[in-house]
Amino acid sequence: xxxxxxxxLFASAAFAAPMGVSMAEDAKLAPIADYMKSDVKPWLxxxxxxxxxxxxxxxxxxxxxxxxxxxxxxxxxxxDGSDHSMIDGVxxxxxSKFLQxxxxxxxxxxxxxxxxxxxxxxxxxxxxTSDYWQGDEAKFQKSFGAGKDAVxxxxxxxxxxxxxxxSQASVTISxxxxxxxxxxxxxxxxxxx
Numbered sequence: 001x002x003x004x005x006x007x008x009l010f011a012s013a014a015f016a017a018p019m020g021v022s023m024a025e026d027a028k029l030a031p032i033a034d035y036m037k038s039d040v041k042p043w044l045x046x047x048x049x050x051x052x053x054x055x056x057x058x059x060x061x062x063x064x065x066x067x068x069x070x071x072x073x074x075x076x077x078x079x080d081g082s083d084h085s086m087i088d089g090v091x092x093x094x095x096s097k098f099l100q101x102x103x104x105x106x107x108x109x110x111x112x113x114x115x116x117x118x119x120x121x122x123x124x125x126x127x128x129t130s131d132y133w134q135g136d137e138a139k140f141q142k143s144f145g146a147g148k149d150a151v152x153x154x155x156x157x158x159x160x161x162x163x164x165x166x167s168q169a170s171v172t173i174s175x176x177x178x179x180x181x182x183x184x185x186x187x188x189x190x191x192x193x
Contacts, residue, residue: 029153029167032188035109036169038150040186044173049115052095052124053173053182056117063119067135071121075132087128095124102126111159111166111187115173116140118182134185143170143182144183156190165190 008089054124063071069088078087090096094187099113103126114125136138142152150172159166 006052017025028156031193032153032167032169035152035188035193036153036171036186039106039109040184041171042173044171044184045176046098048095048098049124049173050175050181052093053115053117054175056121056123057119057181060117060119060121064119067118068121068135072131072133072161075122079128079130083096085167086132090122090125091128093124096126099124099126107192109160109189109192111164111189113184113186115184116144116182118144118180119184120144123182139168139185140167142171143185144180146172148172148174148178148180162189165191 074086078084095115099115103110103113110126112125112127112129114127114129114134115123116134118121120137121138122129122131122134123134139152139154143150146152152170154168154170156165156167158164167190168185168190169188170183172180172185173182175181
């Protein structure tokens with residue numbers, strides 16, 4: 001219940017902000033938002049994405065908080081363990097292959113991509129994420145939680161492994177009727193823009 005209340009508080013705060021782009025910082029994030037609008041949003045209505053999210057939304061419709069916690073715990077254990085069956089299942093699906101191709105085609109501008117369902121659970125991803133459930137994080141709450149057409153650009157940070165400046169930008173994904181069904185988070189290499 002605490003998680004639901006927290007999500008609702010974040011969502012209501014996002015509704016209070018002007019729709020469009022919610023930015024953790026100001027104008028220095030504008031090029032990232034522009035990149036998302038010009039280069040990423042055009043392929044977010046691809047049937048590969050929409051069908052995968054709809055299928056997972058249907059499959060996960062009755063998951064409880066305990067179920068979500070168990071899935072996230074299993075994922076986290078697999079990240080550090082030797083059994084990667086859950087991770088391999090997601091990384092091997094058609095959506096993940098699609099996202100891997102989009103990352104590759106970006107010419108280094110995209111460092112990672114992951115798509116989430118209506119509960120904030122990963123549906124597909126270009127790379128392994130540290131957790132499976134994103135529903136408690138701003139990237140999900142300020143995109144999907146803010147409704148249709150929401151864009152959230154997070155702070156720019158230095159990635160220690162690549163020594164590049166990066167930001168995560170998240171966008172609500174809607175179906176053909178305009179109903180929000182999930183979200184995508186894209187790691188953007190600011191140095192490559």
